[in-house]
Each structure stands twice: as structure tokens, then as C-alpha cells.
Amino acid sequence: MTDQSVVARRREQRRARQSAAAVHVIAQPINNLPVYELANDEALHQINDASMLILEEIGIDFYDEEALAVLAAHGAVVKDSTVYFDRKLIAEYVGKAPAQFTQLARNPERNVVIGGAYVTFAPVYGPPYVYDLSRGRREATLADFENFVKLAYLSPYIHHSGGTVVEPTDLPTHTRHLDMIYAHIKFSDKPFMGSVTSGPNAEDSVRMAELLFGAETIRQQPALLSLINISSPRRLDDRMLAALKVYAKARQAMIITPFILSGAMAPAAVGGTLAQLNAEALAGIVLAQMIEPGTPVIYGAFQTNVDLQSGAPVFGSPESQIALVVSAQLARLHGLPFRSGGMFTSAKIADAQAAYESVQVMLPAVLARVNFVLHAAGWLEGGLTAGYEKFVLDCELLGMYHKFLQGLDLSAEGMALESIREVAPGGHHLGTAHTMRNFRTAFYRAGLFDYNSAEQWQAEGAQDAQQRAHQKYRQLLADYTPPSLDPAVDEALQAFMARRKQEIKPEY
Numbered sequence: 001m002t003d004q005s006v007v008a009r010r011r012e013q014r015r016a017r018q019s020a021a022a023v024h025v026i027a028q029p030i031n032n033l034p035v036y037e038l039a040n041d042e043a044l045h046q047i048n049d050a051s052m053l054i055l056e057e058i059g060i061d062f063y064d065e066e067a068l069a070v071l072a073a074h075g076a077v078v079k080d081s082t083v084y085f086d087r088k089l090i091a092e093y094v095g096k097a098p099a100q101f102t103q104l105a106r107n108p109e110r111n112v113v114i115g116g117a118y119v120t121f122a123p124v125y126g127p128p129y130v131y132d133l134s135r136g137r138r139e140a141t142l143a144d145f146e147n148f149v150k151l152a153y154l155s156p157y158i159h160h161s162g163g164t165v166v167e168p169t170d171l172p173t174h175t176r177h178l179d180m181i182y183a184h185i186k187f188s189d190k191p192f193m194g195s196v197t198s199g200p201n202a203e204d205s206v207r208m209a210e211l212l213f214g215a216e217t218i219r220q221q222p223a224l225l226s227l228i229n230i231s232s233p234r235r236l237d238d239r240m241l242a243a244l245k246v247y248a249k250a251r252q253a254m255i256i257t258p259f260i261l262s263g264a265m266a267p268a269a270v271g272g273t274l275a276q277l278n279a280e281a282l283a284g285i286v287l288a289q290m291i292e293p294g295t296p297v298i299y300g301a302f303q304t305n306v307d308l309q310s311g312a313p314v315f316g317s318p319e320s321q322i323a324l325v326v327s328a329q330l331a332r333l334h335g336l337p338f339r340s341g342g343m344f345t346s347a348k349i350a351d352a353q354a355a356y357e358s359v360q361v362m363l364p365a366v367l368a369r370v371n372f373v374l375h376a377a378g379w380l381e382g383g384l385t386a387g388y389e390k391f392v393l394d395c396e397l398l399g400m401y402h403k404f405l406q407g408l409d410l411s412a413e414g415m416a417l418e419s420i421r422e423v424a425p426g427g428h429h430l431g432t433a434h435t436m437r438n439f440r441t442a443f444y445r446a447g448l449f450d451y452n453s454a455e456q457w458q459a460e461g462a463q464d465a466q467q468r469a470h471q472k473y474r475q476l477l478a479d480y481t482p483p484s485l486d487p488a489v490d491e492a493l494q495a496f497m498a499r500r501k502q503e504i505k506p507e508y
Contacts, residue, residue, distance in 0.1 A: 026156040026157065026402065028112055028113065028118060028119070028120060028159050029118075029119045029401075029402050029405045029406070030117045030118055030119070030405070031117045031118075031119050031366070031369050031405050032117070032405060032406055032407035033366070033367065033369075033404070033405060033407050035367075035368065035369045036325060036364070036367035036368055036369075037325065037329050037368075038322060038325045038326055038329070039326050039329055044326070044329055044330065044333060047271065047274050047275050047278065047326065047330065048278060048330065048333060050271075050272075050275035051275045051276075051278040051279040051282065052087040052090070052279075053275075054234070054275060054276060054279040055084065055085040055087070055090060055279050055282065055283065056084055056085065056086060056087065057084070058234070059079075059082040059083055059084045059234070060082070060083055060085075060234050060235065060236070060279065060280060060283040061081045061082050061083070061234060061235040061236070062081060062083055062235075062236050062241060062287070063081055063235065063236065063237050063238045063241065064236075064238050064241035064242065064245075066245065067236070067241045067244075067245065067287060068081070068083065070287065070290050070291055071083050071287060071290065073290075074089075074093070074290040075089050076089060076286075083283070085282075085283065085286065089286070090282055090286055093285075093286040093289040093290055093293075094282060094285055094286060094289070094334050094335075094336070095335070096289040096293040096294055097285060097288075097289055097294070097295065097296070097297045097335075097336060098115070098294065098296055099115055099116070099335045099336065099337070100113065100114065100115025100116045100118075100337065101113075101114055101115060101221070101222065101253060101296040101337075102114070102221050103160075103191045103221070103222055103223070103224075103225050103253060103296075104191065104213060104217070104218065104221050104222065104223045105189055105190050105191045106185065106189045106212055106213070106485075107189035107190070107483065110159070110189055110190045110191065111191070112159050112160060112191055114225075114253070114296075114298060114337045114371050114372055115336075115337035115371055116337075116371070117369065118371060119366075119369075119370070119371060119373070119405060120159045120160050120371065120372045120373065121157060121158050121159055121160065121373050121376035121377070121398050122152075122158065122159070122160035122161075122162045122193075122372065122373065122374050122375075122376055123148060123151075123152045123158060123160075123161070123162040123165050123375070123376065123377050123378055123391070124148075124162070124165060124166075124342075124343075124375050124376075124377060124378035124379045124383075124386045124391070125162055125163050125164055125165060125193075125227065125374055125375060126163075126164050126166075126167060126383060127140065127166050127167065127378075127379075127380075127381075127383060127384055127385050127386040128140055128166070128167040128169060128384065129166075129381070129384055129385040129386070130144045130166055130385060130386050130387070130388065131348070131349065131380060131381075131385050131386070131387045131388065131389075131390075132387070132388040132389060132470060132473070133389060133466065133467065133470040134470065137348070137385060139169045139170075140166035140167055140168055140169055140386065141168055141169065141170040142168040142170060142171055142176075142179055142183070144166050144168070144386075145165060145166050145168045145179075145180060145183055146183050146187055147388075147477055148165040148166060148378065148386060148391065149161055149162075149165060149183050149184055149187045149188050150187050150188070150476075150477060150480045150482075151388075151391055151392065151473060151476060151477070152165070152188065152190070152377070153187060153188035153189070153190060153480075153483070154476050154480060155377070155392075155395045155398070156399075157395050157398035157399045157401075157402055158190075158376065158377060158395065158398065159190065159191075160190055160191050160192070160193075160225075160372075161184045161188045161190040161191060161192040161193075162184075162192065162193060162374070163180075163192065163193030163194070163195075163226070163227060164180060164193075164195075165378070165386065166386045168180065172506060173506070173507075174504050174505070174506045174507060175500070175501045175504055177195035177197060177201045177204060177205070178204060178208075178497045178500055178501065179497070180195070181194070181195065181204070181205055181208050182208070182493055182494075182497060185208070185212055185485070185493065186482065186485060186490070187482055187483075188483065189483040191223075191225065192224070192225075193224065193225050193226050193227060194206070194209070194224040194225075194226040194243075194247065194252065195226070195243070196226050196227055196228060196229075196239070196240060196243040197239060197243075198239055198242055198243065199239075199242030199243060199245065199246050200504070201243070202226065202242070202243040202246035202247055203246050204500055205224055205226070206218075206224065206246060206247070206250045206252060207496060208493060208496065208497075209223040209224050209252070211489060211492045211493055211496060212489060212493070218250070218251075218252065219250070219251050222251065222252045222253040222296050223252070224247065224250075224252040224253065225252070225253040225254070225255065225298075225372075226243065226247050226252065226253070226254050226255070227254075227255045227257060227300075227374070228240050228243060228244050228247075228254050228255065228256050228257065228284060229257055229258075229259045229302075230256065230257065230258040230259065230280045230281070230283075230284055231259065232258050232259055232260045232265040232266060232276065232277075232280060233260075233265050233266060233276060233280075234276065234279070234280060236283070236284060236287075241287075244284070244287065244288060244291075245291060247288075247295075248287075248288045248291035248292045248295045249291060249292055251292055251294070251295055251296075252295075252296075253295070253296035253297065253298070254288060254295070254296075254297050254298070255297075255298040255300040255339045255372065255374070256281050256284035256285050256288065256297055256298070256299065256300055257281070257300025257301065257302050257339060258276070258277045258280040258281055258300070258301065258302065258303070259302050260273060260276070260277055260301075260302065260303045261303075261304060261305060261306045261313055262303065262304070262305040262306070262319065262323070263305050263306040263308050264306045264311070266303075268305075268308065270319050270322050270323050270326075273303060273323060274323055274326055274327065274330070277301055277303060277323075277327060278327075278330050281299050281300060281301070282334070285297050285299065285336070297336065297337075298336065298337045298338065298339045298371065298372055299327075299330070299331035299334065299336040299337065299338050299339070300338075300339040300340070301323070301324065301327035301328075301331075301338070301339070301340045302340070303320055303323045303324070303327065303340075304317060304319075304320040304344070305317055305319050305320060312346070312382075313346070313382050314346070315344035315345050315346050315357050315361065315382065316344060316345065316356065316357030316358070316360035316361055317360075320361065321360065321361065321364045324340050324341065324361070324364050324365060324368060324370075325364055325367070325368045327340060328340065328368040328369060328370060329368075332369075337371040337372065338369075338370055338371050338372070339370065339371065339372040339373070339374060340365060340368075340370050340373070341361055341362060341364070341365025341366075341370045341373040341374075341375075341376070342361060342362070342365070342373060342374055342375025342376055342379055343358035343361070343362055343375060343376060343377060343378070343379050343390070343394045343397070344357060344358060344361045344375065344379055344383075345357040345358050345379060345380060345381075345382075346381065346382050347380060347381070348380060348381050348385070349380070349387065349389075349390075349466065350380070350387055350389045350390040350393055350465070350466045350469065351466070354380065354387075354390060355393075358379070358394065358397070359397065362376075362397065362401065366401050366404065366405065376394065376398060377390075377391045377392075377394035377395050377398065378390055378391035378394060379394075388469075388470070388473045389466045389469035389470050389473065390469075391473065392448065392469045392472050392473045392476070393448060393465060393466070393469045396446040396447070396448050396449065399444055399446065400444055400446065402444075403443075403444040413434070413437075413438070416434050418432075418433070418434055419432040419433070419434035419435065422434075447472075448465060448468050448469055448472055449465065450465075450468075
């Protein structure tokens with residue numbers, strides 16, 4: 001074995017030790033940075049007033065009879081499927097939602113606080129395809145789903161297991177939600193999301209959460225956080241409304257998120273898009289509060305623009321960054337936690353385009369104080385693909401953001417005057433007592449990034465970041481050990497799944 005290979009092996013062992021230690025010591029971050037805002041008070045209220053006009057005069061469609069009945073009973077004006085809201089009604093019911101809440105994890109040390117200055121990073125959601133260097137792009141399977149749950153569990157920089165991290169296309173569509181929920185419970189002890197593809201699937205998610213935590217426990221604090229997408233422009237469809245009703249009645253948390261591509265599902269103008277987005281989000285939040293006051297909700301925003309020449313969505317655009325920052329301001333205006341951001345890219349692999357576009361979205365998300373960042377790792381191809389190498393590379397960036405979120409340390413240790421006194425003019429700080437106390441934690445070090453000389457990099461195989469990430473994710477999965485799960489709970493979950501798989505009939 002050459003000296004260089006010995007050095008490389010020791011370096012990798014040191015990184016592994018540091019990573020293992022980090023899993024136990026890194027907590028959910030609090031954003032200590034000044035909040036970045038683009039709209040002044042006058043501009044913000046101009047957008048909000050435009051939203052009120054949409055709600056009062058143009059309306060939002062709800063495709064569910066029970067939802068329409070609830071809205072009418074609480075003072076909204078219902079004409080066919082279109083609902084009109086008075087701004088006082090909006091303020092009354094939005095005011096019932098908590099500004100901050102805690103989501104339970106089966107390991108209480110993994111509970112996450114959502115709202116205020118707290119930040120939660122969650123993995124990619126929904127891709128039907130996966131990609132890695134060895135097998136290329138292919139349809140996702142349950143094995144891939146489980147792999148990404150494991151990777152999210154292993155990362156100290158991801159606080160949430162997510163939901164449909166990939167779509168397991170090898171399972172029947174009518175029962176796969178059961179296997180996905182079970183995978184989150186079995187292979188991770190972090191919080192997770194429920195199914196929203198139908199009302200019965202949401203009911204199954206609630207029942208499984210009750211088996212895990214207890215029915216009364218999850219009514220006090222939510223064990224599920226589920227994504228309710230509004231089908232822009234200005235409508236909530238029957239499937240999403242069915243899931244919303246289930247989760248609201250069970251007091252489980254929801255992210256109410258308009259899915260908007262400016263230029264197609266909203267005007268080719270950021271101001272108009274923001275007014276529509278705000279109106280749609282508030283309408284869904286109001287319904288949840290009418291069903292069950294105090295139900296935890298997150299004001300969500302998934303917005304980017306289309307390329308008006310090709311019709312393709314554009315990720316990392318300057319317009320989407322402006323919309324993200326102002327959407328966060330609107331959420332704060334209404335006293336609600338906010339969801340947005342993600343490592344978005346249109347790139348097909350973890351290349352330079354993927355890196356640039358992802359950072360273009362994540363940095364504004366951090367600066368704007370987003371509370372819940374879905375798609376924080378793994379996103380490729382406009383959300384159609386989850387990338388294994390992209391996932392672990394994104395986690396390196398999330399580690400950097402954890403450090404950035406701490407802000408400037410001006411404590412005695414942060415000022416380090418003892419070290420300055422100790423070092424003579426022209427000397428160095430490498431061996432001072434302060435440096436020795438802090439050398440492992442003073443500066444973030446990305447294990448997958450190369451800081452060596454060109455000569456050493458070439459001698460060690462001249463690998464690029466994607467190749468290093470390929471080795472990293474495979475090693476993580478090879479070394480994975482599942483968190484313990486009470487055998488009685490596991491047995492109850494499996495029995496419930498078996499029974500439901502017999503009861504649920506496929507849709508044709």
C-alpha cells in the first residue's frame with residue numbers, strides 16, 4: 001500500500017468518525033440570521049389586498065360537497081362550486097391556526113418544531129424515477145424508496161423523513177401508500193408525512209400513526225404532516241379535499257401549498273402570481289380551521305415560472321427567488337409557519353447546472369427564514385427523478401447551511417482573544433489552546449468536496465464530486481443499521497397493512 005493510499009484511507013476513516021459523531025450532536029437549527037425581505041409594508045399590503053379582492057370577488061373553486069357545506073355554514077358565500085370569502089372571515093379563521101407547533105417523531109429526540117425561527121429540512125418528494133451512476137435513470141421501486149428513507153435517516157442535516165420520497169412503481173397503486181408509511185416507520189425514527197392521494201389513504205395514514213403513538217397522543221401534538229396541493233389556478237380538487245378533511249378532523253398537520261408555474265397557472269407577472277398564491281393558500285387554510293379550529297397548518301408556496309418560448313418549467317430563476325422571499329413575508333403577515341424552497345434543478349444528473357440552480361433556490365430559502373424546506377435533497381429533472389449522488393451532495397450543502405444559520409458568534413470563544421494574545425507577531429494559531437479546543441468544529445468541512453492539491457487529487461484517482469458521492473451513498477447504505485422498533489408495534493402495523501391490502505379494491 002502506497003503512502004498516498006494510507007493517507008487517503010486515514011482521511012476517510014477520520015471523516016467517517018466525524019460524521020458518526022455529528023449524527024448525535026447536530027440538532028434542528030434555529031435561524032439566527034437577519035430576515036431578508038424584499039417588499040416594504042406598503043407593497044406587502046398591496047399584494048395582500050389584491051388577494052382579498054380575488055377571494056371576495058373572483059372566488060376559489062372547491063370540488064367537494066361536504067367542504068362546500070362547511071364553508072357555507074361558517075359564513076362563506078357559495079355559488080355552485082365557487083366560494084367567496086369576506087376578508088374579515090379570512091382573518092378570523094386564519095387567526096385560529098397556531099404560529100408554531102411540534103411534530104412528533106417515534107424517537108422524541110427527533111421531534112421537530114415548525115415555525116418561528118426553526119428550520120426543518122426534508123428530502124425530495126414524488127419522483128417516479130431514480131438515477132445513479134451505476135444504473136442510470138430507471139423507474140423507482142420500493143427498494144429505492146427504502147434506500148432514500150435510510151439516507152435521510154443517516155444524514156444529521158435532514159430532520160424529517162418526508163413523504164413520497166420516490167414513487168414505488170413496482171407496487172400496486174391502490175395499496176402502495178401502506179408500504180411507504182411503513183418504510184418511514186421501520187427504517188427511520190424521524191417525523192414523516194401521510195398519504196394524500198385519497199381520503200381512505202389519509203385515513204390509513206392516521207390509523208398507522210395511532211398504532212405507533214396512540215390516538216390521544218396525536219390529537220395533542222401531530223404525528224403526521226401532509227402536503228395538500230392546490231391545483232392552481234384557484235381550485236381544490238376532490239382528492240386533496242378528501243385528504244384535507246381527514247387530517248383536519250384528526251388534528252394532523254398539513255402544508256397548504258398552491259402549485260404554481262407563472263406564465264401558465266398564474267399570470268406572467270410575479271406580483272399577480274403572489275396575489276393568486278396568497279389567496280389560494282389562505283382559502284385552504286381557512287377550510288382546515290373551519291373543520292377543526294387549531295389544526296396545525298403551514299402556509300406553503302411552490303412557485304416557479306415556465307419558459308414562455310418552450311413551456312418548460314425553469315428552476316432557480318430570479319423571478320422564483322423574488323416570489324419565494326415575498327411569499328415568506330406574506331406567511332409572516334398572517335402569523336403562519338412557511339414552507340418553500342428546495343434543491344430544485346432541471347438538470348438530469350448532479351452536474352454544474354444542478355449545483356447552480358439548487359443553490360439559487362436554497363440560499364433565498366435560508367435568508368427568507370423558510371421554516372419547512374421540502375425537496376431539500378435529491379431533486380433532479382424538474383422533480384421527475386431522485387438522484388442518489390445528488391442526495392448526498394445536497395446534504396453537504398445542508399451541512400454548510402446549518403453552520404451559516406448559526407450566524408456570527410461574538411462570545412468569548414468566538415472572539416478568541418486568548419489565542420490572539422498567545423501568538424507572537426509573525427507566528428500562527430495552529431497549536432494554540434483555543435485552536436486545539438475547536439479544531440473539529442470551528443469550520444464546516446464538506447467530506448465530499450476536494451480540498452487537496454491537483455497532484456494529490458490526480459494521484460487518488462481524479463474523481464469528480466459525483467463519483468465521490470456515488471461511493472459515499474453506497475457505503476452509507478452498506479453500513480446502515482435500523483433504529484429499534486417495538487416488536488409489538490411492528491406486529492400491529494403489519495397486521496393492519498395485511499388486512500387493508502385485502503380490503504382495498506383497485507381502481508379501474
